[in-house]
Amino acid sequence: MALLATDAIVLHSFDYLESSRILRLVTRDGGVRSVLAKGARRSSRRFGSGLDLFAQGNAQMYAKPGRDLDTLSAFDVVRSRSMLAEDMGRFAGASAIAELILRFGREAADSGLYEAAAESLDALAVATADEALTTTLASAWRIVAELGFAPTVDVCGECHAAIADDATVLFSHASGGALCQRCGRHAQGGRVLPPDARGTVRGFLAGAAGNPLSDAATRSHQRLLREFLAEHLTDGRPLRALEMWEEQRW
Numbered sequence: 675m676a677l678l679a680t681d682a683i684v685l686h687s688f689d690y691l692e693s694s695r696i697l698r699l700v701t702r703d704g705g706v707r708s709v710l711a712k713g714a715r716r717s718s719r720r721f722g723s724g725l726d727l728f729a730q731g732n733a734q735m736y737a738k739p740g741r742d743l744d745t746l747s748a749f750d751v752v753r754s755r756s757m758l759a760e761d762m763g764r765f766a767g768a769s770a771i772a773e774l775i776l777r778f779g780r781e782a783a784d785s786g787l788y789e790a791a792a793e794s795l796d797a798l799a800v801a802t803a804d805e806a807l808t809t810t811l812a813s814a815w816r817i818v819a820e821l822g823f824a825p826t827v828d829v830c831g832e833c834h835a836a837i838a839d840d841a842t843v844l845f846s847h848a849s850g851g852a853l854c855q856r857c858g859r860h861a862q863g864g865r866v867l868p869p870d871a872r873g874t875v876r877g878f879l880a881g882a883a884g885n886p887l888s889d890a891a892t893r894s895h896q897r898l899l900r901e902f903l904a905e906h907l908t909d910g911r912p913l914r915a916l917e918m919w920e921e922q923r924w
Contacts, residue, residue: 675736675745678704682733682749683791685772687725689715695725697746698776699733702788706779709735709746728755728768728795757799764798766919767810771795773915774817778907790820793881808886810919811895815878818899823906825851827876832857842868845898847905865898896920 678701686698693716699707714725731751735744758768771794779787794813801809818824829836831849833856844858845851845867852872853861867875874895877884887895900920903913 675738677734677747678737678744679732679734680704681730681752681788682707683730683788683795684725684727685776685791687727692716696743697725700775700779700788700791701733702785703783704735704737705782705784705787706776707735707744707781708742709733709744711746711749725749726754726756728758728772729753730755730792730795753796755795755799758795761803761806762922763803763806764801766915766922767801767806767813768795768798769915770810770913770919771798771813771817773913774814774821774903774907777909777911777913778821784820787817787820790816790881797883804886805883807892807896809883811887811892811899812878812881812883814899814916815875816881818903818907819879821907824879825875825902827852827872827879830854830857832861839873840869842866843872845872847902850906865901867898871895 680701680703682699682701684697685700688696690696690710693713695711695714697709697711699709701707711725729751730753731749733746734748735746737744758764771791775787775791794816797809797813798806830853831846831851832853835854837843837852837854843852844861844864846853846861846864849861852867874884
């Protein structure tokens with residue numbers, strides 16, 4: 675077995691047999707991993723609080739070729755993020771972000787995705803109730819960008835012509851983003867995106883949440899995100915955590 679020592683964040687956890695636990699992690703050097711923490715339910719001395727949801731730390735795991743499940747031997751906590759469990763809006767947002775990473779992340783070194791996950795969860799942990807929805811939107815778009823599926827907002831998704839900052843555009847999911855006026859006339863469906871909304875998406879892709887959006891604007895941006903994910907990332911299975919985050923208000 676090969677030892678992998680890497681920074682890691684716990685994104686999902688469930689009990690296994692009588693004394694163990696299976697975790698889903700996003701790691702800096704190994705991508706998204708599934709690990710078995712033997713005896714984790716029987717004694718807390720070995721892993722401490724390291725197996726708490728959204729905890730971040732230094733993980734050591736043994737991987738064997740041909741196996742989908744690594745063996746976790748140690749997890750030293752650096753950050754626990756207990757604040758995420760203190761507010762339903764923050765927790766729902768963190769769960770939606772975790773779902774995106776776990777569903778579409780790869781089992782390969784990806785420091786950019788790991789950093790995006792860590793910074794997104796940090797931002798959510800300190801977000802107020804009014805900020806949580808907008809912070810989650812910004813985090814979700816940043817994750818989409820790190821996965822390599824960022825939509826175009828400043829150039830046409832079809833002809834690649836530059837689009838003026840003050841232009842109202844048609845956002846075509848099928849075309850991968852904003853369309854210039856000429857290409858927009860021939861597009862089959864899409865959503866009209868005024869300059870301020872396009873600027874908001876531009877900021878989201880860079881990880882900047884900005885000021886909290888109004889309720890109407892939030893719902894519009896949630897719908898835009900959901901439709902884009904359905905076009906480019908989903909594999910037919912529902913994104914339950916993302917659906918719950920979008921449908922509920924706390």
